[in-house]
Structure formats: C-alpha cells, structure tokens
Amino acid sequence: MWTLDLSTRERVAFVDITGEVERLVRGADDGVVVVFVPHTTAGVTINENADPSVRHDLTTALERLVPADLPFTHAEGNSDAHVKAGLMGSSVTVPVLHGSLQLGTWQGIYFAEFDGPRRRRVLVTFVATRS
C-alpha cells in the first residue's frame, strides 16, 4: 500500500491524480488498483480528463443536488460535503495490465474535495490477479 499526500486549494475541487497512480503501479504485473480516500468530506471519482469544463459542470450539478443550505443538523456546517462524498464514493478500482492502468482514452482519476482547502491523503493498493 502506498500513500499519496496532497493539498487542496478551494472548498470544492477535482484534483487529477492519474499520473501519480500510474507511476505507483508501473512495475506491477496484472491486477487491479484500489484508490481509497480515508476522509468523510472528500471522495474519489473517474471522469473526463480532456475538457476541464466537465469538472466544472460536475461541481454545478452536485451543488444543485445538495445545496449547502438544506435543513441540515450537523453542527460543523459541512453536511453537504459529507453527502457529496457519499454520492461520489470513497474508492475507485481500475484494472492494471503489465503495470499499466487500463483507463479509457478520456478517463482520469480525480480526488474530489468537498470541504477544502485541506491537507489530504489517498491510499493506493495494488492487488495482483495471480501470484
């Protein structure tokens, strides 16, 4: 298991971590890599890597789905971030072949920050299909 450390700069941000994950599994054989976020107000998602407007639109849509001013009870005032993290999920699993991520042409792996700016961690585990 490897650990990635990162810092986010805004309250809501999608940080591309594809290159870091790619470097970690290089040298591995065949299997899957699990990218796990050990936080409750952030998640991880796979989405388009080419046009940054897609991440902008994802932010817009999530904001509309879970407005910060819903009648929430959690005293810290970041309930929307917990819900958004739940919708995105805490991990993604990607196939690996000969040490290479089998992402589609337009796919990137994004750390999904919903309550930044903060220092965050990502846990990356490679599991081989055979020993």
Added chain:
Amino acid sequence: MWTLDLSTRERVAFVDITGEVERLVRGADDGVVVVFVPHTTAGVTINENADPSVRHDLTTALERLVPADLPFTHAEGNSDAHVKAGLMGSSVTVPVLHGSLQLGTWQGIYFAEFDGPRRRRVLVTFVATRS
C-alpha cells in the same frame, strides 16, 4: 468469504458494521476487503462515525433527491429505495494492513437500509495483495 446477518428496524437506517468487518479481517495480512450487499433496496457506504447527525443529514438529502412520490411505475411502491441503493452503491472496498482496516479516523462502514425493516445479509471478502 464471510456472511454477516443483520436486522434493520426502520424503513431508512444506516447500521454501523465497522466493528464486525474489523473482527473478520483481524488475522489477515495485507490486502483489501470488499463489503458487498446482495440486495437491491439497500446499499453500503462509508461516512462519518462520530456525529450521528451526519447520517441524519444524509437521510434528509437522499429523501430530497429521490422523493417517494416521484411518478414511478414499479408496482411494489419502493422505487425510491432502488434508486437510493443505486446512488450509494452495492459495495465498498477498504485497504487492510497487517489485518487492520485502513479507515480514516472519522470513517465508519454503514449498511444503508432504504426499504426496511428487514432481515439482511452482507458478504465480506478479503483479497490479499500477495500470497
């Protein structure tokens, strides 16, 4: 693969199963654990374990996202439960190091009931990174 049996007491409930999963992987080595829910009106999610108001707020937000009175066609009248289960997902995958779940400080694993009360099952599979 292990099976957990549980009973939910309300229509919508988040049941903390972190301790049970933790006990199952104790004694395992390094790898990931997959917690899978074999139902279509329930799911599993990772969220805050400290303040119960976060689960309350998640319930509120999901209720607003998928109201039970949408123009649904499924005759059983629990379409909202199917959609909520789809949004939460049927499994979570968590890294394990020396038999210990690598959850963040504030993370717990929750069985997400959307059409209870019912008797439910959870399938837990540990996959080692190396043999």
Added chain:
Amino acid sequence: MWTLDLSTRERVAFVDITGEVERLVRGADDGVVVVFVPHTTAGVTINENADPSVRHDLTTALERLVPADLPFTHAEGNSDAHVKAGLMGSSVTVPVLHGSLQLGTWQGIYFAEFDGPRRRRVLVTFVATRS
C-alpha cells in the same frame, strides 16, 4: 482480464450483462470480479433484474436529478451524461465462490448508458482470494 463489446441503442439504457460476466468467471475459484467501464458518459450499476420498471424508474429519477438543460458549460452538450456516470460509478465488485457470482436473488449487473447509442467496452477482471 477479459473485454466485453456491446452496442447500445438509445441515449439512456441499462443493458443487462450479468450472463456474460457469469460465463467469464465460471471455472475461476474464489475471489472477486471487478467489472469496469472505460468510458466517461457511461457507468455500471447493480440493480433489480426482475421487474424492468425498476430500470425505467432509475432513468426517471436520474433525469430529474440531472436535467440535460442545467446551465452546463461543456461544449459537447452531454454534461448530464458525465454527471450521471459519476453518480453510478465506473465499476462494481462482486464476490465469486467456486466460479459462481454471489449476487442476491434480485440483483443483475447493468451497463449504464447515458450518451448512446454507441459501441462500448467493459473490462472484467477476476482476482482470486488465494493462489
């Protein structure tokens, strides 16, 4: 890793791929199977296999959650598809015992098309719990 090829016929469609995945893992031993979609306007989800109205209702609910006419900026005009794919997720992981998928009685695996009709691929990886 195996590859499934499929063609979708409508803009939004849930295509049952349970049988194909089942056939691929037959002959495998114990473990988990990861079903991964290498696209950014499609995803994969587990939901009810019996009554097709459940998929219809899931379509209705997602359409209401992410209407195509939100103020999106992505020029291709399919931002709603990217968001819906993000909500459903890019992979599902299912336990396998003696080469048999451990799905619940009512569960099926569905390729979730949100910007069809298109030719699509699904990557299927079996990971054994022990060698």
